[in-house]
Amino acid sequence: MQNFDWLKHNGKQIATLRGIAVLLVFFSHLNLNLSKELLFISGRIGVVLFFLISGLLAYSSRYKKSLKQYIFNRFCRMYPVYWLLLILACITFEKQFSIMQVLTNFTLFQEFLGHKSILGASWMMPIQIIFFIFIGIYGVKSLFAQVNIKSLSLANIEVIMVITSLLTILCGALRYFTNKPWPTAIFLLMNVSFLGILYYKKVQRDLPVRIYTTLFLFEVSLLLGGYLSYGKGLEYGNWISYFLAYNLGFLLFISVIFLRVNLNLFIKLGEIGFTFFLGAEIPYSLIKKVCDLESSGFAGFQDVIIKFAAAIVFSMLVTKLVEIPILKWSKNIEKSIS
Numbered sequence: 001m002q003n004f005d006w007l008k009h010n011g012k013q014i015a016t017l018r019g020i021a022v023l024l025v026f027f028s029h030l031n032l033n034l035s036k037e038l039l040f041i042s043g044r045i046g047v048v049l050f051f052l053i054s055g056l057l058a059y060s061s062r063y064k065k066s067l068k069q070y071i072f073n074r075f076c077r078m079y080p081v082y083w084l085l086l087i088l089a090c091i092t093f094e095k096q097f098s099i100m101q102v103l104t105n106f107t108l109f110q111e112f113l114g115h116k117s118i119l120g121a122s123w124m125m126p127i128q129i130i131f132f133i134f135i136g137i138y139g140v141k142s143l144f145a146q147v148n149i150k151s152l153s154l155a156n157i158e159v160i161m162v163i164t165s166l167l168t169i170l171c172g173a174l175r176y177f178t179n180k181p182w183p184t185a186i187f188l189l190m191n192v193s194f195l196g197i198l199y200y201k202k203v204q205r206d207l208p209v210r211i212y213t214t215l216f217l218f219e220v221s222l223l224l225g226g227y228l229s230y231g232k233g234l235e236y237g238n239w240i241s242y243f244l245a246y247n248l249g250f251l252l253f254i255s256v257i258f259l260r261v262n263l264n265l266f267i268k269l270g271e272i273g274f275t276f277f278l279g280a281e282i283p284y285s286l287i288k289k290v291c292d293l294e295s296s297g298f299a300g301f302q303d304v305i306i307k308f309a310a311a312i313v314f315s316m317l318v319t320k321l322v323e324i325p326i327l328k329w330s331k332n333i334e335k336s337i338s
Helices: 005-009 011-028 036-061 067-092 099-107 120-137 154-178 184-204 211-230 239-258 264-271 273-279 281-290 301-336
Strands: none
Touching: 005 011, 005 036, 011 036, 011 239, 011 264, 011 273, 036 120, 036 184, 036 239, 067 099, 067 120, 067 273, 067 281, 067 301, 120 184, 120 273, 154 184, 154 211, 184 211, 184 239, 211 239, 264 273, 273 281, 273 301, 281 301
16 A cells, blocks of 8 residues: 655645745736746746646545545535636626636636636646546546556556657647647646656655656657747747756755755745635736726835735635635545545
8 A cells, every 4th residue: 555654744845835836926927027037937937846746646635536536526626716716807807808718717728729818827727637637547447446546657657758758749849840839738747747746656765767768758858849849939938948947846846845845934825825826816906996006106016015915815815715615525525425
């Protein structure tokens, strides 16, 4: 039987990393007079941390759950609060949205259906869902059977990562030669989540030397896939920014855990991270509707302070009044699902 005590032992480090990720993504979306490259890299580091953490936690939460229980668990953790934030965004944001854009955003697969995300940071959530689905169905013999998570062995993960690395390069090539937005990020970020699982396996026992071949191929796919996809330039960042951001994210992840960094400020931020990550713009938009900040002389740094403070208070309220009660309710319901 797998022993997941390591996750409990390093819970504060994981929470610290989640808080850091939330803050980096928040920082990247600020309208500051800073280098767009810097803002892009900081945000992408945050995204990488999220997917590394997702890999660790999805692997552990899948343990001893039937497929039906796992699907219910993942659904309750993502959709109810997201739907609430989406409705609030439609009410408070100045921009008007079409009915189709709103409806497709309720699925979380809006960008796959040709519509932009209303909550900007939600673009990466469909990739997480695809990863969760893969973890959910892997090794399942029936809808109600408990999965043998051991079947997701090191060798199997290596094979999967080789395939997704090659698909990353393929999508990059198609994107380069067709000028169409082939989904390079899906396979790249799924690989990041599998790296999270590999790291967990690494701390449990020494991995064979061959694993470095898989890691090397991932780095090649990151470099080559990034160049082919983004070598022609982006509004924010380029292929070099991608390569730096991903590797800095890996380094930060390993450093925080290895050095056992435990920062209460980031832990508290991580606890309200889901709402803060998705809905930081909502309370600020409401404040702007009520108050004329520009005529009040609030700009620059003061504006950032107001936005951050409002996001903290809003996220604390949503987490306490909505997210935690839903998770407690879902946990009780999950026990009755057999």
